[in-house]
Amino acid sequence: MTSTAQGVASGAPISKRPSVQADPMTLTTLARLSLRLLWRDWQGGELRLLFLALVMAVTSVTGIALFTDRLEQALLSESANMLAADRVLSGRDEAPAEWIEEARRRNLETAQTLAFGSMVFSDSGNVLVSAKAVSDAYPLRGQMIVADRPFGQGAPIAGGPAAGEVWVESRVMPALGVEVGDSVFVGNAELTITKVIITEPDRQQGGMMDNAGPRLMLNTADVPATAVIQVGSRVSYRYLFAGDGDDLEGYAQWLDSRTNGEFRLRDVRDESAEVADALNKAESFLLLGSLFAVLLAGVAIALTARRYSERHFDYVAILKTLGCTSGQIMSLYMSIQVVLVLVSIVLGSILGWGIHALILRALSAVISVNLPPAGFTPYVIGSMTAIICLLSFALPPLLALRKTSPLRVLRKDLDDNTLSAKLPYGIGLAGSLVLILWYSQDLLLTSILVLTVLGVVALLSGLSWLLLRSSTSVGMKAGSAWKLAMSATRRRRKQNVLQVLVFSLTIMSLLILTLLRTDLIRDWQAQLPENTPNHFLMNVTQSQVAGIEEFFRSNGVEPNQFFPMMSAGVTRINGETPQLRGSDENEQSNLTERSAGSEEPEVAAEEDEGDGAPQRVSTRQITWTSRLPNDNQIVAGTWWGDNPTPGFVSLDQDYADRLNAKLGDVIEFDVGQGQLREATVQSLRSVRWDNMQPNFFIIFSPGSLDDLGGTYLSTALMEQEQKALINGLLRLYPTIVVIEIDALIEQIQNIIAQVTSAIELIAFLVLACGSLVLLACVTATLDERFRENAILRTLGAGRRLILTSLLIEFASIGLIAGIIATLGAEGSLYYLQREVFQQEFALHYWVWIAGPLLGMVVIGLLGVMATRRVVNTSPLTVLRHIG
């Protein structure tokens, strides 16, 4: 019966070598298998989290991009109201007709305004007005609000006054003793008052010419009849343009070489530092918010894809034993991913649209303008996010799947059940970097973000190194919940390091956005507090100061500080001709300068060939005072005390940098009237330029310039019902100029309210993304926990012991993550606030408590909630399921 081993049934010699060819999987088979696998994985819940992460990525990015796109349009549109146009060309002379023709040829709408000071007469009085003649198309953006009686309830109206009509501001009426329907004389022309102006879109634009005295608006057709504009008259010409962004840009380029410095083409960002600042910061915030959304969605996708792959190792091994090639397996899984990503894109785009519509609806009270529909770009951005995230984060684990050995079906111990830490996540990092850079188009923001993430990784590496060095745990230590938790934490060291990294990044993102949001809103509120003065008083002589203060007090208005003011230019610094650094464009636009109308471009210092006298450069409005103005801080040197010595000067820090002047330098100023004065730089100040208060680049010590006279500048807060006081004030002091900036303040507050709501909603969206990441991360270790805890429970461990141990384990991880997140958040805020948001950085002490606490509580609770299934499922079910 027995025989030797060899040769019992030796096969035929190897003569045949049939080719080994698999029938390529047909498209139908592939589609059928993929869909079946997809559907079953979906039913089994394995794909849901990955799908959710993808949908979340598309939703948040599309939603934010759509919202940002339309908010930008809303803000620009709202801001354009401040110009009554998209772009304005201004100059002291009429612009050549061909310039306007060119604008029309480029499909731009055009309108024209002329501003000039003029006396207006009625039968019973006269008043100096700031007259503005407007063409029929005015305003191109925004609307005039007019009433039928002075100080009445206004209603919007299309266009401006027709020929033969004038519209005037309320306080003109009592000053002239006239009613609507009466006639007044502007120069030689007799015109009829038909409306009372409540607000006009571009009321605050231009210099003193536009703002000195109440407004009288007439039609440009009537200007020749008035005969007030003669050769040499001071007239401000403004040409308004509106149209498509590309057309405007093209026109701006065309015009650039032709204006010769005599005309300036501006948009709202050039016109208003306050609005530009709010817009830029809001844009940066929105961008940062969406970058975090992309980052977090990417992390969620990476985690869920990894878990998905891990759960498919056995699957692939079985498929391989059944004859599936790596190529077929890749086709199978890739087609699942394609279906997944396509469905995510469609669903995410719809949800993203819905979210942005919801946000817009919530903001309908503040965003009152009709928005043009959003473009296609946000959907492309959302879709690309899903594709790039999936390719860069999900591909590495899927590629690893392909390499699964079929031998795994025989020997489970062959492959570790988890993926190697050496997965090519470089692809993921590179992919997200490209995505973020492409999306933001902002190297600075991207660099800060990348550096922050790298910083957190470095910090964590150090920490995990310390943890790994600690003694290894022997056994489960299931005696107490605390010991059990600690041994579990140590046992899952590698996974825990990954979890801490993910939790840290998530909490850090949320902390950064929350802190930035709080600081931005606080800054904006501080910029324009409730009692911000809404009127500037200019051209006040020294002898009028006491009388005006008395007038205000007797009428219930608190008078503010009066600043002496005059125009001065720097001629020499330490005897040398000053060399200006940088350009004027980077310097903050200043309401004081704008109001005073001294916006002429700076000129480089040149020796005059004629008399050798240096030209004055960098002309500014200067003042002298013993009291440091509000919102000014000394950053170098000292402020003069109670007994100041004449001959010293304090400079705005940035202005000093531009002049290349430092403490102790002796600066020579041309203060007009042929007078030169020297002063030593005693201090440098930081000035809050956007607070709508009198601010000065140059402040002299009292006594330095007192002999030169000059006029005074002050501010006053007058409510709407106190407006008529201005008439009384002007009757008493006809030479002073009152500039009303309440409309501007209201517009800025409106814009700030919009961006505040917007950033809060974005912060909320990112919070939702963050929660998903946390959930994905906790779920990632679920399988192992199921197995371990089923065994523990089989061996008699109580639910309470396991639940408490889970709580302690997650809370400890959360605490560490919270500490790292706080460090990371403060570190990146240091750069973000200084470099991107131009804010002062100060440590947020409460976060040092709140961050770790938040991590501990949120991760602890979330962990227990997500894993309570572990204790609620019977051990038998678990053991049977895991085999």
Add this chain to the structure above:
Amino acid sequence: MIKIENLTKRVQTSEGELVILKGVSLAVNKAETVAIVGASGSGKSTLLGLMAGLDTSSSGDVILDGHRLSELDEEQRAMLRGQLVGFVFQSFQLLPSLTALENVMLPIELKNDERAREKATLLLERVGLGERSHHYPNQLSGGEQQRVAIARAFASEAQILFADEPTGNLDSATGSKVIELLFSLNKEYATTLVLVTHDERLAKQCHRTVRLVAGEIVSDEVNAETAPQAALEGAAHD
């Protein structure tokens, strides 16, 4: 059908090189049933893995239906498995997210056979699970799962069937039924069967029993009760 030439498998462990198989040679004829027996760690599962092309040897070769496995890469070996080989595993290895029917359909579908459902249904009925074809593996008992696995193994119309401890996870009564089914189908389909087991009773049902000790074949016996006459004569001549 299968020829093994001086097959050696070495692996590196933390304690140095471990030789799992030491120059094993063996030949299995078409339609023959061979049991590989041995204690745990004797190398029988490794041998099975190498014979099925699930792993590569350190030296020596396996020739499967005329194909030298050492000359094929993993992709080609997978294709060969798809064409030639079926498996039955101790832990069943059914895809948990597919129903019994879908599990059996899978190898047929991989061959782009349009009649996958029809063939799979017939096979499930043949193994007595026609009524449970739409159940998922975790809704089936161990014996039922193994019957599905057997149906799947025959579904691909494989010429060679490798079985790794097919009754290892089953009680003896269920195991007997499963084995009865396996051998009955094997006979019906005239498949070459290589079976790894430590169950001597099971081994006796095969034509031959190859015994492994520490990676070496120590005996190769023909079972007089089950072996076909030709095999017995071949053994006698030796």
